[in-house]
Amino acid sequence: MSTIGYESWAVDLAEVGAIYPFQGWEIPMTIVGVIFWLGWHRIQFVRENEHLEKARKMGDPEKVAQQLDRY
């Protein structure tokens, strides 16, 4: 048994095509990949919103003034 479809390289390479694991599962892998991508956006979006809401009330005027001086 081999996940890539070959258990030995005693083959004519002219007849070898794909050699990645789990051939035939490309569409489910794509679906997983797209969920991972969109999920990342969702997580980042929610976190940034929360963070900016907190941040707008965070800085005390003296420290903000110091930040402005740090060109």
Next chain:
Amino acid sequence: MDGNLNALTTVFVEFYYWVTVVFMFLIHVGFCMYEVGASRRRNHMHTLMKNVMVIPLVTVTFFFFGWWIYWAFPMFPFFGGLNHEMGNANLPWSETMGTNLQDRISGVFWAAFLLFSWTAASIVSGAVIERIRSSALWVHAVLIGSVWWIIDAAWGWHYGGWMVKYLGYHDAYASGVIHAIAGGYALGVIMVLGPRIGKFAADGTPRDIPPHNPWMLTIGIFLIYTGFWGFYAACNVPAISPEVIDGQITGTTWTATNIYLAPTSLSAITFNFLMSLSGGLMAAYVVSKGDAFWTFSGGLAGIITASAGNDLYHPIQAMIIAAIGVVFAYKLHYWVERKFKLDDAVGAVAVHGYAGFIGLVIAGFVLWGAPSSPYEGYAAINPLGNTIGAVIMFGVLGFLPAFIVAKIQSAMGVLRIPEEVELQGLDYAEHHAYEDAKAGIIEANKALLASKGTAAK
């Protein structure tokens, strides 16, 4: 790869593109340095993170659908349907989109285009520094990097694209397909986003917000020049026979070609890259009265202006055209800034958008009547076709979608950071613990120094 010669040719071509991809990575390094150099200290980490995360987001989406668009869209939707035969071979679930011994080039070729996608997104990133939400920019990065630019590439940067065939559109090194579209896109976003706090005085007079670190900015732009050189090589097919092109070229002489499979040479583009860089630098120095920011950017704008025709121009033509483009872009930048109160933080709209636009128009005149393609039935290069192409790139595929999406984001309140956060700086907001700890240790060290000084007396 049957036979030594065939193997050598295959390995040469895949290695050629692979090297260009590595060189092009420097474009992104340069953009990161440029943006950080141009931003103020209190926004460094946010500026850097915003541009770095463009890399994975555009990469995965370009794998999922960007590459398929390039192969499926050359005639779609105006002059035919989707090209399923070519498109299907480049879907993310195609067997050739992975480790496959029957296909040794797709991954490298995909990567060459992908690096252009990063560039398009990164150009937009520079214009919006210090006030856009990261989440908003990253949506725009995916749209420009994996949708809009690659549609324009299918139409106008593909040997079978409808703009090439019917308009005679010619844009060998991407004045329009990368730069005009990205500049137009950046304009659409900043028009909705608004200027940074303090950019304009109460009476509307623009204020300069100088880069905090001119050295970092200089190294950044030199890295962009270097990567751009790799980009030029990536735009060529390095060696191909007339038999493989299967067009109108007769004889058996192999040649390098541009993206349209029309003949050029590495020699030609090396002459023209350096002469247009020089023309741009010289013109920018004069027009900006030696301003470092604009002189360095002018070198880039010069190359961008001449890029549309740099496969065919004479080097002196490339130099003059570059100079014209730089003066145009510089003057237009300040006119737009004064007139419309727009804050293009790094001059991205000017350097990429205006220079790319005018470069396309000029190429239409200078190369008027030259064949746009080695295939029969294609329109020749002409001023109208290239001008229409410039409008499509800058306006239709660049400015318009950016403006619409930014308007939606603005209406939802998710485009711009709050004013309080902009004032205190994004790094303070995101890394306040780091900033507080740093401030604390500096204070402690100063106190220790002061007490030692007192003790010594």
